[in-house]
Amino acid sequence: MIFTECTEILLLFYFKTSIKISRVQLTFRALRVKCTGKKICFPEAYCPGGDKMTTENDTERPSLKSILKQPGNDICADCGAPDPQWGSCTLGVLLCHGCSGIHMTIMEISKIKPLVDSKWADSEVQFLAAHGNKVAKLKYETAVPIYYHRPKYLDAQILKEQWIKAKYERQEFMDPMKRQTYQEELREGYLMKRGRDNGQYLSRRFVLTEKEGTLKYYTKEDNKVPKVAIKVDVINATFQPEKIGHSNGLQISFLKDNRTRNLFLFHEDGRVMVDWFNAIRAVQFRWLKLAFPAAPDQELTTRMMRMYVKEGFMEKTGPRQTEVFKKRWFTLDNRRLMYFKDPLDAFAKGELFLGQKDLGYSASPGLPEGRECGEWSHGITVTTPERSYVFTCESEGDQQDWLRHFNKVINSVMSPQDFASKQPSLPAPQNKTHMYICRQCPLPHPPSFCSGILAQTQMKR
Numbered sequence: 001m002i003f004t005e006c007t008e009i010l011l012l013f014y015f016k017t018s019i020k021i022s023r024v025q026l027t028f029r030a031l032r033v034k035c036t037g038k039k040i041c042f043p044e045a046y047c048p049g050g051d052k053m054t055t056e057n058d059t060e061r062p063s064l065k066s067i068l069k070q071p072g073n074d075i076c077a078d079c080g081a082p083d084p085q086w087g088s089c090t091l092g093v094l095l096c097h098g099c100s101g102i103h104m105t106i107m108e109i110s111k112i113k114p115l116v117d118s119k120w121a122d123s124e125v126q127f128l129a130a131h132g133n134k135v136a137k138l139k140y141e142t143a144v145p146i147y148y149h150r151p152k153y154l155d156a157q158i159l160k161e162q163w164i165k166a167k168y169e170r171q172e173f174m175d176p177m178k179r180q181t182y183q184e185e186l187r188e189g190y191l192m193k194r195g196r197d198n199g200q201y202l203s204r205r206f207v208l209t210e211k212e213g214t215l216k217y218y219t220k221e222d223n224k225v226p227k228v229a230i231k232v233d234v235i236n237a238t239f240q241p242e243k244i245g246h247s248n249g250l251q252i253s254f255l256k257d258n259r260t261r262n263l264f265l266f267h268e269d270g271r272v273m274v275d276w277f278n279a280i281r282a283v284q285f286r287w288l289k290l291a292f293p294a295a296p297d298q299e300l301t302t303r304m305m306r307m308y309v310k311e312g313f314m315e316k317t318g319p320r321q322t323e324v325f326k327k328r329w330f331t332l333d334n335r336r337l338m339y340f341k342d343p344l345d346a347f348a349k350g351e352l353f354l355g356q357k358d359l360g361y362s363a364s365p366g367l368p369e370g371r372e373c374g375e376w377s378h379g380i381t382v383t384t385p386e387r388s389y390v391f392t393c394e395s396e397g398d399q400q401d402w403l404r405h406f407n408k409v410i411n412s413v414m415s416p417q418d419f420a421s422k423q424p425s426l427p428a429p430q431n432k433t434h435m436y437i438c439r440q441c442p443l444p445h446p447p448s449f450c451s452g453i454l455a456q457t458q459m460k461r
Contacts, residue, residue, distance in 0.1 A: 092131025
């Protein structure tokens with residue numbers, strides 16, 4: 001090739017990125033090359049128009065960017081967190097940063113790579129494009145029981161760890177005929193339980209019985225009578241690793257003598273603890289199914305164990321609002337605001353019911369006129385038909401967060417179950433074995449709650 005003065009030169013460059021092979025065409029015009037007849041040669045593969053410039057690497061392949069746009073790939077396959085940044089080139093799923101760390105513990109099954117700043121082979125990209133989160137879900141989550149807790153990205157780490165291992169390592173949800181330990185009618189074993197008075201964790205035998213619908217624990221192995229027998233329909237269980245001080249820490253709350261009672265448990269094996277958690281959910285769901293046979297399964301799951309709306313410290317004063325502010329641990333559970341002297345107290349010191357706005361309930365920033373704050377200066381006043389409650393928060397951020405949750409509860413419409421929990425003495429049906437199916441409400445209830453009755457069904461109370 002001979003370059004002379006004012007020759008137009010067309011250069012083609014090939015470069016490889018982590019996404020695809022690209023071809024860049026650059027044209028230099030009026031480039032003066034003073035070579036006075038000197039011959040400059042380029043390799044044949046790089047010459048414009050050369051046959052060898054169209055190689056197999058130039059074939060278009062799906063890009064990682066286009067794969068992320070496929071339905072279901074915009075969230076983490078395991079916890080639902082938005083904008084996944086990792087991918088498994090052996091399972092074909094997109095993952096968030098947190099779940100990618102769990103996949104690193106099962107590297108013999110899941111080979112993961114970051115979507116940015118990492119080399120992906122053509123075969124790996126094509127595999128990811130052919131599968132993705134939607135296909136993986138159909139394969140690995142075919143037989144997830146409706147009561148099994150599918151963790152979200154804000155859930156405890158132990159729940160996400162065991163969910164991922166159950167899906168891919170143990171493959172618990174691929175065969176609907178495969179029965180798991182949390183599906184047994186009787187489950188018993190030893191868990192470490194915190195003492196109510198001394199705060200020491202001791203091994204206790206727990207027994208969960210579907211037939212009786214109870215969870216019992218025994219202080220001694222040969223005891224015939226349990227220390228406590230808890231009906232599953234009043235149990236709420238949540239993982240509380242930070243509060244309990246153990247990565248597998250589980251808090252079980254229930255009503256005893258119309259008061260909230262807390263048990264704090266853990267087991268060194270995370271799988272054992274999560275299996276207990278889902279076993280309680282399984283028994284609870286079956287009892288709800290027996291009690292309310294006409295209610296859809298999905299509606300029954302809304303009545304099962306749930307995460308607390310919010311927990312944290314605030315200061316409170318007494319009913320006269322002249323007492324000294326005292327620091328207390330607060331737990332908002334649906335419409336019940338409970339407070340404790342210490343986060344690990346067995347019993348709540350007091351409880352407050354939050355009804356709906358048009359029934360005289362409200363929450364507002366600030367304190368009543370003339371009332372001074374304690375150590376914390378960001379006040380909240382909660383008003384009920386009976387009295388006002390005054391709290392203070394350490395920061396404005398805490399104040400606004402509590403107010404947001406209070407008002408979200410107060411602005412929502414109370415369900416028949418909410419009325420029952422507020423006023424347990426409301427009139428019941430004459431025959432106490434009857435509950436009613438309603439057009440307006442998700443679950444059966446006594447007829448005094450509303451006028452949307454469709455039919456009635458027998459149930460044992």
